Amino acid sequence: MSRRIVPYFLLGPGTVWLLIFFVVPLFYMAELSLWSGTVGSFEFSWHWANYSEALELYDSQFVRSFVYAGTATVLSLLLAYPLAYTIAFKAGRWRNLLLFAVIAPFFTTYLIRTIAWETILSDESPVTEFLHAIGLAPSGHVLATSGAVIAGLTYNYLPFMILPLYASLDRIDVRLIEAAKDLYSSATQSFLRVTLPLSAPGIVAGTLLTFIPAVGDYVNAQFLGGVGNRMIGNVIQSLYLSQSDYPSAAALSFVLMALIMIVVVIYIRFAGSEALMGEEAR
Amino acid sequence: MRIRKPGRTAARLAIALLVLAAVLLTACGGGGIGGGSSSGGEAEKVRLEGKPSGSLTISNWPLYIDKGTVPAFEKATGVSVKYIEDINSNEEFFSKMQPLLQEGESGGRSIFVLADYEVVKMHNLGYLQEFDKSALPEFEKHLTASLKSPPFDPNRDWTAPWQSGMTGIIVNKELAPEVRSICDLFDPKYKGKVDFLNEVRETVPLVMKCEGVDPSKATEADWMKAIEKIKGAAESGQIRRFTGNDYARDLTSGDAVAVIGWSGDAVQLQADNPNLEWRMPTEGCMLWSEDMVIPVGAPNPTAAEAWIDFVYEPEVQANIAEYVNYVTPVEGVKPILAKRDPELAENQLIFPSASFTKNCSSTPPLEGEEEQKVIKAFDAVLNG
Numbered sequence: 001m002s003r004r005i006v007p008y009f010l011l012g013p014g015t016v017w018l019l020i021f022f023v024v025p026l027f028y029m030a031e032l033s034l035w036s037g038t039v040g041s042f043e044f045s046w047h048w049a050n051y052s053e054a055l056e057l058y059d060s061q062f063v064r065s066f067v068y069a070g071t072a073t074v075l076s077l078l079l080a081y082p083l084a085y086t087i088a089f090k091a092g093r094w095r096n097l098l099l100f101a102v103i104a105p106f107f108t109t110y111l112i113r114t115i116a117w118e119t120i121l122s123d124e125s126p127v128t129e130f131l132h133a134i135g136l137a138p139s140g141h142v143l144a145t146s147g148a149v150i151a152g153l154t155y156n157y158l159p160f161m162i163l164p165l166y167a168s169l170d171r172i173d174v175r176l177i178e179a180a181k182d183l184y185s186s187a188t189q190s191f192l193r194v195t196l197p198l199s200a201p202g203i204v205a206g207t208l209l210t211f212i213p214a215v216g217d218y219v220n221a222q223f224l225g226g227v228g229n230r231m232i233g234n235v236i237q238s239l240y241l242s243q244s245d246y247p248s249a250a251a252l253s254f255v256l257m258a259l260i261m262i263v264v265v266i267y268i269r270f271a272g273s274e275a276l277m278g279e280e281a282r
Numbered sequence: 283m284r285i286r287k288p289g290r291t292a293a294r295l296a297i298a299l300l301v302l303a304a305v306l307l308t309a310c311g312g313g314g315i316g317g318g319s320s321s322g323g324e325a326e327k328v329r330l331e332g333k334p335s336g337s338l339t340i341s342n343w344p345l346y347i348d349k350g351t352v353p354a355f356e357k358a359t360g361v362s363v364k365y366i367e368d369i370n371s372n373e374e375f376f377s378k379m380q381p382l383l384q385e386g387e388s389g390g391r392s393i394f395v396l397a398d399y400e401v402v403k404m405h406n407l408g409y410l411q412e413f414d415k416s417a418l419p420e421f422e423k424h425l426t427a428s429l430k431s432p433p434f435d436p437n438r439d440w441t442a443p444w445q446s447g448m449t450g451i452i453v454n455k456e457l458a459p460e461v462r463s464i465c466d467l468f469d470p471k472y473k474g475k476v477d478f479l480n481e482v483r484e485t486v487p488l489v490m491k492c493e494g495v496d497p498s499k500a501t502e503a504d505w506m507k508a509i510e511k512i513k514g515a516a517e518s519g520q521i522r523r524f525t526g527n528d529y530a531r532d533l534t535s536g537d538a539v540a541v542i543g544w545s546g547d548a549v550q551l552q553a554d555n556p557n558l559e560w561r562m563p564t565e566g567c568m569l570w571s572e573d574m575v576i577p578v579g580a581p582n583p584t585a586a587e588a589w590i591d592f593v594y595e596p597e598v599q600a601n602i603a604e605y606v607n608y609v610t611p612v613e614g615v616k617p618i619l620a621k622r623d624p625e626l627a628e629n630q631l632i633f634p635s636a637s638f639t640k641n642c643s644s645t646p647p648l649e650g651e652e653e654q655k656v657i658k659a660f661d662a663v664l665n666g
Contacts, residue, residue: 038654039403039407040384040406040407057662058665119535122535122536123536123537124536124537139474139519140474141474141537143537144474144522144523144537226522226523227516227517227519227521227522227523227524227666228516228517229666230664230666234665235665238664238665240377241371241373241374241377241378242371242374242661243373243661244373244376244380
């Protein structure tokens with residue numbers, strides 16, 4: 001009897017926490033998103049128009065957010081995979097040091113790191129001059145462009161890609177790769193047929209951990225973006241804090257949540273939940 | 283070995299949680315933001331209680347006071363002051379405080395310092411208290427004549443100006459020597475090197491002035507036309523970004539060579555980079571004031587009034603003026619500063635003469651539906 005109760009006790013604290021700080025606020029936000037009126041005279045009135053307006057007025061920022069976050073996720077994957085592969089298979093005694101280097105940026109706050117990028121990418125900086133010289137920054141500036149925002153997103157979320165990739169690569173039984181070689185597969189073949197499929201859980205987890213927070217991010221667009229680079233997070237922030245239009249901000253948040261959910265569900269269907277959960281799901 | 287027992291128990295747990303959630307929600311009451319009981323109507327009035335004592339919490343903008351005034355006030359009155367610099371934007375501060383004010387609370391604060399238009403909005407919503415003038419002799423005596431009866435508060439019954447200032451252009455003399463007007467900011471020569479303020483009530487009227495429209499007489503169409511012009515410049519890449527105080531960063535790094543900016547900032551920026559200079563646009567500037575107000579539910583209003591009166595003593599105000607470099611609302615500061623630093627007393631940005639500001643406009647009225655439309659249109663430009 002008591003054995004059956006134990007799991008619920010273990011679930012308890014987390015459930016209560018999420019209930020109070022996630023479910024309850026979510027309920028209030030849902031209610032808020034159906035209010036109408038202006039500050040001082042808000043009233044609940046099943047005002048569904050908040051939703052249609054949110055989509056109509058801010059469709060371009062939605063598209064932009066998904067494009068920026070998607071690009072940043074792909075870039076992160078391309079940067080992170082070789083890195084995680086090296087740490088897992090080739091680093092030898094340097095492994096812990098390299099892992100530490102991946103986590104090290106977390107010792108400084110996210111905000112300070114992003115603001116530091118403002119200086120790194122400013123017009124007079126050597127980085128910008130170099131990019132200009134090789135033709136990657138034809139207008140002469142990098143800061144306040146979409147490139148800067150995507151680069152910032154990629155940088156800030158890179159560790160969230162590296163760590164799950166490393167975890168899944170590290171778990172691969174090296175004997176499987178050796179077996180592939182014994183069976184006369186080339187290095188490329190053994191990578192494509194053994195290593196890559198076995199690291200799929202890491203790829204799926206990493207891309208989700210990068211993509212989801214990146215879509216709603218507003219810090220990078222705030223500091224590194226210019227005119228025409230603002231993401232949906234910035235719009236929600238400005239609706240809430242500068243226009244005091246709480247209902248629209250709440251509606252927009254729900255639309256964002258729904259869109260992310262749809263994208264993620266499609267992605268997981270496509271990638272297969274087995275890949276996400278690894279062997280346990282089987 | 284499987285301990286999992288899915289199905290019924292899980293469903294029961296889910297139902298139990300839902301019930302719990304429902305109970306919690308009922309317990310929390312239908313509070314939420316906005317709506318509900320609006321205090322409205324007659325404004326509350328400050329009730330004085332003997333001599334000032336206890337503690338006092340003040341919310342103000344960053345770098346908007348010298349280091350000595352708060353300790354001096356504490357010493358003079360025995361009130362202990364918690365001075366918080368947590369205002370970075372009028373709208374943002376209002377949005378954060380509004381749910382509290384709606385419930386008749388002020389977040390423990392007794393004084394806010396906000397722009398004219400913002401305090402008018404709060405007054406209309408019934409969020410502010412009227413002063414008891416009997417405790418404000420210095421304020422009555424030293425408030426500068428030109429600020430004595432603004433249209434929104436003709437007797438200064440519920441607002442006391444903190445500082446005033448001018449919005450114009452700040453240029454890097456070396457890199458953008460010819461920028462002298464708002465219209466010059468649209469010169470393609472400075473493409474991608476110009477920042478505009480994200481304040482609708484300052485940026486848009488200045489652009490109207492460039493178009494030859496008097497902001498105080500502007501119609502909704504004039505607002506929209508000016509916003510269109512800004513939109514064009516934003517889309518063409520002329521405007522690098524829309525900023526608040528953070529234009530300072532772009533100016534010092536050379537990323538921007540000319541911006542729409544505030545007079546006091548320029549005086550402080552010059553200390554770091556002598557090439558930066560505030561210029562009165564040939565079309566004239568925008569004049570603004572920020573006011574101390576006492577919100578509803580403010581604890582210890584007696585001490586709050588003592589504070590307001592204290593900073594209106596010219597000797598005290600001279601220290602503030604010397605530090606912040608904005609236009610002081612207190613009469614009698616100039617002779618005091620002239621003795622300390624004659625150059626400062628001659629500075630047009632701190633003591634502007636009537637001829638210097640002759641083309642300037644004050645923040646134009648913008649209310650109700652028109653306000654909402656204009657703000658929406660401007661925000662659409664900001665969010666590109």
